[in-house]
Amino acid sequence: MNxxxxxxxxxTAASVLGYGLYYDICNVKPPQEYLDKSINFGWKWKYLTFIDANIQLLYFAFCCIVDILTSNESTTANRTTLQSIRDTFFSTVVFxxxxxxxxxxxxxxxIDRDLVYPTILDTFIPVWLNHVMHTVILPFDLIEQAVCFHRYLSTPKGLLLSGGAMVLYALWVFYIAYRTSFWVYPVLAVLNWTFRILFILGCMALAMVFYLFGQTLNSMLWGKQEIKKSSKKRKSKKTA
Known part of the structure; x- marks a missing residue:
């Protein structure tokens, strides 16, 4: 891509996410009715949605720096440190x-919106902001796969990092519940401990599946081109 x-x-992606986060932090004022059912502990950082939006913003802002300082060469050869950091961050966490x-x-x-997004949120969170936080990230990440080559780690390392990221968040959720007796997501409040553990393990497995999906998609979009360019470089070295 040019x-x-x-x-x-x-x-554009960084601007959309940046404005969404700015609006969420500065302009979203929950009513007392909602505050009475929530806690201040952890502020917005207790929600994966908020953490992910910041991760996405950090990534796309970092990409702008990489675009300015490096080339957009679509092979594994001659990758700069900035490109390697970008690739690992995107493949194991962002995507x-x-x-x-x-x-x-x-x-x-x-299934049941009250499990993740109670109707009271509609009274103070604009629809467009909900989509910035929960919808546009998907097309942004898919477009990123198509317009920018990313070198993936070996599958075991990639799965370990992706699963590890979910483990860290799960530990954070459990710590909040331990300190405050408050479950960040209502779905966890209605489950017993056995199903809570199974739910978290399922989330970890799903994150790993998405890593494998990203790896496969990257290979489909860029694999042949990467191999072709790398083979050309090897041939040119032999003839030289």
């Missing part, structure tokens, strides 16, 4: 967690 268009896409947030949110929303 380098300027790639930069434009990354800047799997981004898809996880979107798919699980709308999946549970379709």
């Amino acid at each position: 380098r300027r268009l790639q930069l434009l896409f990354h800047f 799997p967690i981004g898809l996880f947030v979107c798919v699980t949110f709308w999946g549970l929303f379709a």
